[in-house]
Amino acid sequence: MDALIPRPRGALPRVCAVALAAMTAGSVVCLSPDRLFGWVAVVILILTLGPLLHGLCLAAEEVLNHSNTRGQRLLSRVLPACGFGGKTLLAAGLAGLLLYLAGPPLPHTEQCWKLLVLTSTLYALFKSLGVLGPSEVEVSDICEGRKMNAAHGLAWSFYLGYLRLVLPRLEDSIRAFCVTRKAFRGRGSRRLLILIPLNANISHKLEEEDDNIHFFDNLPNNEIDRAGIRGRVYKHSVYRVLDEHGKDHECVVEYATPLLTLYSMSQESSAGFGEPERRQQVLLFYRTLQEILERSLECRNRYKLILVNDEHEDDPHLLSKAILRHLQQQEREEFCITPPPQQELFNPFALMSSSPPSAPPMNGDCHLPEPMSREPTLMFSMEGPQPLKEAVEDTDHY
Known part of the structure; x- marks a missing residue:
């Protein structure tokens, strides 16, 4: 039955994505190290501007048709819910700064901006049409992670x-x-x-x-x-x-x-x-x-x-x-399937008596053997107090 129960999804897709990105970046560095930072900046801008443009389309729907019924505030609820999160905006800003410092990777600057605008716009279009929608595994992961099933x-x-x-x-x-x-x-x-x-x-x-x-x-x-x-x-x-x-x-x-x-x-x-x-x-x-x-x-x-x-x-x-x-x-x-341990029998008066084992009990009293407890107990000596031993000097003097 344990094989039937689905386990929670782990972080293996993230690990594979990081490994794939590292291998690709290493290959690009080895093959064409020139203008690497410019290409990285352009790719990051494409990957962030596309979701931001799609978020604008979602925000237009929310503000025009659902602002009264859903009761969401524009800055605190609508924009983050439509994809304008802090991580996306930060990545786009850092990519723009990196592109400004490294310079465009293409020979003509106009070609670089055409690539950015056209790719981001087509991404928003395909995303709205469902071509780039989340897979079933992603939907299941989101529903399980957010307890939405x-x-x-x-x-x-x-x-x-x-x-x-x-x-x-x-x-x-x-x-x-x-x-x-x-x-x-x-x-x-x-x-x-x-x-x-x-x-x-x-x-x-x-x-x-x-x-x-x-x-x-x-x-x-x-x-x-x-x-x-x-x-x-x-x-x-x-x-x-x-x-x-x-x-x-x-x-x-x-x-x-x-x-x-x-x-x-x-x-x-x-x-x-x-x-x-x-x-x-x-x-x-x-x-x-x-x-x-x-x-x-x-x-x-x-x-x-x-x-x-x-x-x-x-x-x-x-x-x-x-x-x-x-x-x-x-x-x-x-239930305990093994028998309980046997208790050891111990007669506390046997050590105090000086009579041999075959002699009758002292004073005519018969003391039955008592089970020795497994728990720690205090034991008192029946002997009288003894004087302390005097110190003996055993140091050799030469």
């Missing part, structure tokens, strides 16, 4: 609106349930098992997905005042899962309800959300929810996320096997 919002909503409220009360609900019903014989099942299937197509009844899973009962309801609703009811269902030997295991298990939203979005054409995007969002939902719960003190050791790869599986007992596998893993983690 649907999976991030659903994961935070699931945590703040449900898990953070019910998980701290789960232990008390299970304890109250065990008073009236004989269940939860294993310690590993006293957590909320949250199922996250990759295809996001979940059923409202687990027994319809797997006949080795049977509904047992509901835990006591938790009533919480929430969003103006007095005594809003939150409940969990207890299921019995049969293993290969026919032995049942009780556990509190349910699907992650935000997956219903992801699946419904993939079925609506107006949402623009296909099956590949849905699968990617499910994996991001799992990773985001796991990161959120790992940092939550209220939910620690009260949940277990189970990612179920059910896209191309025809096993009718896939769900029960996944649950049992995680239950067995929890039992191995929580």
Whole structure:
């Protein structure tokens, strides 16, 4: 399952770009070292003036059509949002200064300015038409970095609106349930098992997905005042899962309800959300929810996320096997499989007695051997105080 979960994107593209730029600059220096700084200045101006011209087109749209509805200020919000950032303006200014000091690289100055203006204008045109638009990887990187995916919002909503409220009360609900019903014989099942299937197509009844899973009962309801609703009811269902030997295991298990939203979005054409995007969002939902719960003190050791790869599986007992596998893993983690260490027996009165081992106890008292504690303790001597030894002069005089 770890191979399915996408990892956050790293800085490898930046490293490759820096290495490629260094190799290109070294090649140019070796082949034609004359007017190198002039060419560098021209290239930087082209790369910065193009985005600035495209930013002017975006700023015209924002100021003329969206200044009233979006409520953005020109200098503080519109210009930076359209690409007029400090880094771009600084790079363009330094490139212009470098071109002024190094001189134009082309023989005629007019040719240099024609190249600058024409290239920058064509860049703004192609950028507006979408020819130079960001790739899917760039869009995904931006959305993940800025937490703009649907999976991030659903994961935070699931945590703040449900898990953070019910998980701290789960232990008390299970304890109250065990008073009236004989269940939860294993310690590993006293957590909320949250199922996250990759295809996001979940059923409202687990027994319809797997006949080795049977509904047992509901835990006591938790009533919480929430969003103006007095005594809003939150409940969990207890299921019995049969293993290969026919032995049942009780556990509190349910699907992650935000997956219903992801699946419904993939079925609506107006949402623009296909099956590949849905699968990617499910994996991001799992990773985001796991990161959120790992940092939550209220939910620690009260949940277990189970990612179920059910896209191309025809096993009718896939769900029960996944649950049992995680239950067995929890039992191995929580129970000590090795016997406890044997305590050493030590009789503290054996050292104080001068009688041989075969002699009867002194004064007729029988002292049973006591286990020697592993913890450090204070030991007091039963002997009387002794005088200090006198100093003995042992220095040789020659």
